[in-house]
Amino acid sequence: KIESLKVTVDFLKVPLGLQKPPLKEALAAIPGKSKPLVLERHKRSDTMDNESQYSGYSYKSGHSRSSRKHRERRDRHRSKSRDGNRGDKSVTIQAPGEPLLDNESTRGDERDDNWGETTTVVTGTSEHSISHDDLTRITKDMEDSAHLDCSRHLGVALGVALALLAFLTPLAFLLLPQLLWREELEPCGTPCEGLFISVAFKLLILLLGSWALFFRRPKAFFPRVFVFRALLMVLVFLLVVSYWLFYGVRILDSRDRNYRGVVQFAVSLVDALLFVHYLAVVLLELRQLQPQFTLKAVRSADGASRFYNVGHLSIQRAAVWILENYYHDFPVYNPALLNLPKSILSKKMSGFKVYSLGEENSTNNSTGQPRAVIAAAARRRDNGHNDFYYEEAEHERRVRKRRARLVVAVEEAFTHIKRLQEEEQKNPREIMDPREAAQAIFASMARAMQKYLRTTKQQPYHTMESILQHLEFCITHDMTPKAFLERYLTAGPTIQYHKERWLAKQWTLVSEEPVTNGLKDGVVFVLKRQDFSLVVSTKKIPFFKLSEEFVDPKSHKFIMRLQSETSV
Amino acid sequence: SYFLSFSFQQRIEIHKLRQGDNLILGFSIGGGIDQDPTQNPFSEDKTDKGIYVTRVTQGGPAEVAGLQIGDKIMQVNGWDMTMVTHDQARKRLTKRNEEVVRLLVTRQSLQKAVQQSMMS
Numbered sequence: 001k002i003e004s005l006k007v008t009v010d011f012l013k014v015p016l017g018l019q020k021p022p023l024k025e026a027l028a029a030i031p032g033k034s035k036p037l038v039l040e041r042h043k044r045s046d047t048m049d050n051e052s053q054y055s056g057y058s059y060k061s062g063h064s065r066s067s068r069k070h071r072e073r074r075d076r077h078r079s080k081s082r083d084g085n086r087g088d089k090s091v092t093i094q095a096p097g098e099p100l101l102d103n104e105s106t107r108g109d110e111r112d113d114n115w116g117e118t119t120t121v122v123t124g125t126s127e128h129s130i131s132h133d134d135l136t137r138i139t140k141d142m143e144d145s146a147h148l149d150c151s152r153h154l155g156v157a158l159g160v161a162l163a164l165l166a167f168l169t170p171l172a173f174l175l176l177p178q179l180l181w182r183e184e185l186e187p188c189g190t191p192c193e194g195l196f197i198s199v200a201f202k203l204l205i206l207l208l209g210s211w212a213l214f215f216r217r218p219k220a221f222f223p224r225v226f227v228f229r230a231l232l233m234v235l236v237f238l239l240v241v242s243y244w245l246f247y248g249v250r251i252l253d254s255r256d257r258n259y260r261g262v263v264q265f266a267v268s269l270v271d272a273l274l275f276v277h278y279l280a281v282v283l284l285e286l287r288q289l290q291p292q293f294t295l296k297a298v299r300s301a302d303g304a305s306r307f308y309n310v311g312h313l314s315i316q317r318a319a320v321w322i323l324e325n326y327y328h329d330f331p332v333y334n335p336a337l338l339n340l341p342k343s344i345l346s347k348k349m350s351g352f353k354v355y356s357l358g359e360e361n362s363t364n365n366s367t368g369q370p371r372a373v374i375a376a377a378a379r380r381r382d383n384g385h386n387d388f389y390y391e392e393a394e395h396e397r398r399v400r401k402r403r404a405r406l407v408v409a410v411e412e413a414f415t416h417i418k419r420l421q422e423e424e425q426k427n428p429r430e431i432m433d434p435r436e437a438a439q440a441i442f443a444s445m446a447r448a449m450q451k452y453l454r455t456t457k458q459q460p461y462h463t464m465e466s467i468l469q470h471l472e473f474c475i476t477h478d479m480t481p482k483a484f485l486e487r488y489l490t491a492g493p494t495i496q497y498h499k500e501r502w503l504a505k506q507w508t509l510v511s512e513e514p515v516t517n518g519l520k521d522g523v524v525f526v527l528k529r530q531d532f533s534l535v536v537s538t539k540k541i542p543f544f545k546l547s548e549e550f551v552d553p554k555s556h557k558f559i560m561r562l563q564s565e566t567s568v
Numbered sequence: 569s570y571f572l573s574f575s576f577q578q579r580i581e582i583h584k585l586r587q588g589d590n591l592i593l594g595f596s597i598g599g600g601i602d603q604d605p606t607q608n609p610f611s612e613d614k615t616d617k618g619i620y621v622t623r624v625t626q627g628g629p630a631e632v633a634g635l636q637i638g639d640k641i642m643q644v645n646g647w648d649m650t651m652v653t654h655d656q657a658r659k660r661l662t663k664r665n666e667e668v669v670r671l672l673v674t675r676q677s678l679q680k681a682v683q684q685s686m687m688s
Contacts, residue, residue, distance in 0.1 A: 561604040564654050565622050567596040568661045 162233065163210070166240050166273060170199060173247055173266040181255050188260045195263045202270045209277050213284070222316045227516055228283045236276055243269050288313050293519050294539045297322050297330075301532035302338055304330050309541070315525055316515040322536055323507060323527065327495040333532060334491065336457040395455075402452040403489065409448035410481040413441040417475060438472040453488065461497050462488065506530075577642060580671045582633040593661060593669065594628020595621050595635055600654030610638040612676060618642070619649045619657045621673075636675065643672035 174196075177185060243265075251262055288311035295318065298305040306329050310318055417437050420426065432440065449467065453459040474484040487496070509515060510533075511525040521540035526533050584591040599608055599619045610620045621639045624631050641649045644660050652660070661669060 561607070562602060562654070563598065563604055563607040564600075565596050565598045566654065566658045567623070567625075568593045568658060 159233075162237060166236055167203065167206070169240055169243065170203065170266040170270050170273075173243075173251075173269065174199070174263060176252065177256075177259060177262050180252075181257075184255065184257050185259045186257050188263070192260055192263050195260075195267050199263075199267055199270055202267075202274060206270070206274055206277060209274075209281075213277070213280060222320070227314070232276065232280050232283065235279075236273070239269075239272055239276065243272075287311065288317075292541055293521070294541055295322060295519075295536050296539070297326065297534050297536045299330060299333070299532055299534055301333060301335070306330065310519070312518055314516050314518055315511055315513065315523065316509065318519055318538075319507075319509050319515075319525065319527055319536070322534065326534065328493045330493060331491040332461065332494045332497060334457060334461075335531065336460075399452075399455050402448070402455045406445070406448045406452040406488075407481070407485065409445040410485055413445045414481045414484075416441050416444075419478065434472045434476045435468075437475050438468050442468055442471060449488070458488070458491065577672050577674050578634075580630075580633050580635050580673055582629050582635065582669050582671065584667050584669070585629045591662070591664065591667065592628070593630050594625040595630040596623040597641070597654075597657055597661070598622040600657055601651055602653045610676075611640070616640075617651075619652065619654075635671070635673065639673040639675050641671055641673055645670055 247265065250256065251265070256262060290311050291309035292311050293309070295308045295310055296305060297308065306325070308322065308325055310321055313321065417440075420431060446464075450459070453462055470487060471484065473479075506529065508528040509525060510528055511523075513523065513525075515525075517523075519538050521538060523538040524536065526535050528534075582593055584593055597619050599605070599611075599617060601617045603617065605611065605617045606614045608614070608616070608620060610622070611618070619641045621630075621635060621637055621641065624635055624637050641657075643649055644657075645666065647660050649657055649660070
């Protein structure tokens, strides 16, 4: 099943130099806990296993061209409601209330690891209970996300209003003369009908285009204004307002009798709106497609790194892009694999302290003696790498042994199952569905699997239930044992693991520059989580000077390299 | 001022041995201007396209006369061998009407020995 990922960016610092927020900030300043929760949670199922579908946009009308652009107004509301006393500019990217958030720190000890050695019967209740600290975490997250919803919904409403205004204005232009001074209008024949048809179709195209471009579930909530979206929104607003001004003065006041002129006026507005939509496509979608920068993302905890090519993006959009790719590119963060084994570390850490008893006049000696001690300690520490090497070699041998046992066990287990052919007649009692088949063969491989997972320190990531589910999935789709094992033999990307445990959506964007600035060569920003952070640095893709050289195919000629030896 | 030039060359006189219908010298040559000089294991300068001795048969006339493996043949009976093709070199060495060939050879060990004695 493909699960969609949504991230919200919450912003925590007052921006410099933005417009003053309107009066509606008071609304946002009061965190209404219960009401936004209702708005958010009404799609959540009771098991809390599902992703929170942010339903705020599902009842929007299709022509909400500015559904994202209005968010900047909402963001301005939010700015004043937050505490802006941070040293550096940091903004938080936050999910709209995820129950088991931030669970990426291992709690492997609490889980039941011994399932491989005990009974093979699966109890259905154990996986759905929520422990106490899960509950406290849930309530804390609910409080955090409560602030966003008021301003967000307000922004949506504003955008919808502007879109409706823009959409209905041409229709109003056409209808008002008919309603107000119908008798005085000159009759307008075929040209008007042609213009009516064109207005209708252009509005339909505008509707479809806006639906395609703007009616999308947002994948992230950004801390700051989108400069381009704000620009477009202002442009639309100014356009509509100026058309109304002209209409009011020239047509309504003077009761213009030339209906064809009025229709042409309305058609010109629709054309202008279509061009604004084209501008929106170019600014919002096309401009960032051509790659201009290479971003290097390095995870601070274990050094896993990736390179990505992006176009002209602002820092906040680049951050979301990196996060989207992080979840399917980077191997999952496993804190158990980070530390050196204790046996080696303890040796490295134990140096001895030097206390000088007696007079202080021997300044020369006091500098020389610690130096000798430090050198001796360093020499001893240098031998620590020997232990590390042998320990690693031993660990690798152990892993390979366990892995071999696991592979053999799984292969053997899969031979016990066969898909039922239609023409075979079997006793109905013997026919199993995939779940039962999985349970039947799970017992023989459980122990080997558990031992392997424990050796590779992956056991917090795979519960018995998840393994059974995966086994059922593989059996249903006729996968080979190797395909079944692919998930366990290598540490996969984070998005592969069961979502509520490992997909935390709370990220903080830390940047020295304002996050609406575009990317430039040398920009560095950090995406922080509780346990680790992603450090992203930017490099400009170099300008390539490509020159042409023509090679005639007939010029490919060769000779033999002779090395003769003759005896005389 | 006058010029001192050292020639690190050695003259070797080989008497051909008759074997049936042929006169053999008892060594093998490699090199030539039509050959690939980079494959020559004996030359110091890998662009040298001269004729080199690649093998000397044991107990043959060449070994008896003092020819060694790796020698570069500069002249054969007065004919220059530094700018000849491989086949021309073979022909000059195997003329049927000559029973004795006088070779002018250069040897690297000789060169090095003289250089070292000059420097010390």
